[in-house]
Amino acid sequence: MLLHRLALASRAAAEEPARNAKTALLAACLRELGPEEAPAAVALLSGESRRQRIGVGPAALRDLPPPADRPSLGVRETEDALAVLAAVHGAGAQAERRRLLHALLGRATAEEQRLLTGALVGELRQGALDAVVGDAVAKAADVPAADVRRALMFRGSARAVAEAALTGGAPALRAFGLEVGRPVRPMLAASAPDVAAALERISPAALEWKLDGIRVQVHRDGDDVAVFTRSLDDITARVPEVVEAAASLPLRSAVLDGEALALAPDGRPRPFQVTSARTASRQDPERLCAEVPLHVLFFDLLHRDGEDLLDLPGGRRWDALGQALPSGLRVPRTVTGDPDEAHAFLRGALGRGHEGVVVKDPDAPYAAGRRGAGWIKVKPRHTLDLVVTAAEWGSGRRRGLLSNLHLAARGGEADGLGPWVMLGKTFKGLTDDLLAWQTRELLAREVDRSASTVHVRPELVVEIAFDGLQRSPRYPAGLALRFARVLRYRDDKGPAEADTVAAVRELAAEGL
Incomplete structure (x- = not known):
């Protein structure tokens, strides 16, 4: 064909x-x-x-x-x-x-x-x-x-x-089944705006810290250990400390699901890009292990000593995990149906620098594919009102449309960075109608262009949701938005009402 x-x-x-x-x-x-x-x-x-x-x-x-x-x-x-x-x-x-x-x-x-x-x-x-x-x-x-x-x-x-x-x-x-050494697709979580909404769907529920690290699936077969990412890439050679942690367990064979992350000396997670850069690097792993050590915490056990556990209820898998692993290798968890207790657990996770919590059904089996009701993630959503200073032409289905937005906060005389300070780019969250609208509006404000980018007058204010801030030498303020996506254009606001770099730096100082 x-x-x-x-x-x-x-x-x-x-x-x-x-x-x-x-x-x-x-x-x-x-x-x-x-x-x-x-x-x-x-x-x-x-x-x-x-x-x-x-x-x-x-x-x-x-x-x-x-x-x-x-x-x-x-x-x-x-x-x-x-x-x-x-x-x-x-x-x-x-x-x-x-x-x-x-x-x-x-x-x-x-x-x-x-x-x-x-x-x-x-x-x-x-x-x-x-x-x-x-x-x-x-x-x-x-x-x-x-x-x-x-x-x-x-x-x-x-x-x-x-x-x-x-x-x-x-x-x-x-005939397909779990094979130790071959990664399985990970179970994913749906989303809820807060723990009360999540508990309306699951109660009582197990709540776990949602860590800001790299999802890892660890397979052990005797002395052989393999580590895979969420996208099923083999990163075993890059993470010797994760291999060592798995090899130390009193198990003959196992498949574990968890997160690896870099921690600061006070035990708080380091910025996500530190963990990401460490796990992506193919340089000397022993040297990197000494410079940026990773800590691994597991939240599920899919196979243990010849027995597949995926079809068991979550509560039974977690019991097996608790029997096989010391507490220092397990993600903190509590089980409750009380919204006040759940909120307190969430505040504790956030207070230690983590993203939020995952609310899990103790009766749910492990199932990959659709984001079902068995796991629900809850993390605060942060927003900023920023100004669009440029946009890049899209490719594929977005060819001919301005797609990737350049986002900037208001600068100030004291910071010496100019009137508009770029914090990142995003093409996420744009519907077909919004793409068409913003292409018309941005071209009407065009002041210059290159082969891939149209620069515009800084007039359109857009509300951006993001998961956090990270250090970035690429941008003048030294900060960049993480996982930015468009919520809506603010036609009720002018550029003078956009958020400032000073406000963004305050958020960064608070550990966002």
Whole structure:
């Protein structure tokens, strides 16, 4: 099948608001493809192609070749081309990847370019990616969706699960199971605005500190230990202290879920970028271990000494965790249905510098996939009113629209940083309607532009939610927003009413 058919199905799913309708559109396309081509399509639609680590980021996709007039690329042919890209390493790799990428995109129609660029940079906005595609695979193969989701949890690869479902049906899916040494997809948490709202959904509940670290899944099989990230990357060689902690446990085999984070001497977490940089670095791990030691805390036990525990209620898994691990390796937890006790526990977590709490159902099994009701995260949402000083052109589905916003706070004469001080960028939280509106409004305020960026008069005030502040030498105030996303434009405020750098620094001093 031509890639063009898949691109049209992806766009139709993106434009369809109803989840069931999205699933039906993608399932129909997968049936047309058949069991030989459909797994390759699933790899693209689910975002798995991006996880091939082919070294392609937004910068490589800013200047695309002109699209082809008519479709010629096949689905399998496209997957093979991406595999060749992923295999490029060594001297001159970046230039060779760019050449191969542009050769591929030069054969793609505009619709196919949208699909490919969106898949490669994570902006394929067809709704829930893995979850919708998994349900489409189930519908196309006529198997229970629960079987597909469970197989995805164990196998990790949407492509492999699609191939099993379409060729072997439910029996092939049920053959997937937990294997010590192969990472499973992690269970995720839904969100609630506060602990009272979370307790309305789960009560009594287990509350745990929500740590601001790197999610780690640790597998031990005898003397062998492997450490994986949330995205299933193997970082064993980079985190020797995590390996050592797992190797010290009185267990023959285990699969543990937890967080690794860097702590200051007073026991408070260091800024997230310190932990992130440490776990991302491939430099001398022993030296980094001495300079920025990591501490690991676990909150779940999925396998112990030959026994899988995933299907047990959370309370029983946590009992097993408590029996296997000392308290110093476990995330602090309390069980309560009392809102006052829950708020006190949350205040304690925040007071120690952590993000918030995760509220968990003691009866829930461990299940990856959709963010269900079994785990609910609660963390304060911080907001600032900032001014847009520039915006970058989008790629993929956002091509032709101003997407990535440059956000600035008001400066002051005392700080010497000028009238507007940049704190970061974001393209998150923007609906299609808002993208179109802000493109019109920003172009009406244009004062200058480069190939990728339009600079504008600082007139539009936007309310930004963010998870915290981090030190950053890239920005003039030495601070940057973490996980910034747009809430709304403040048409009731002018730029003189935007938040100041001084106010942002006060938040940083308070440990935000």
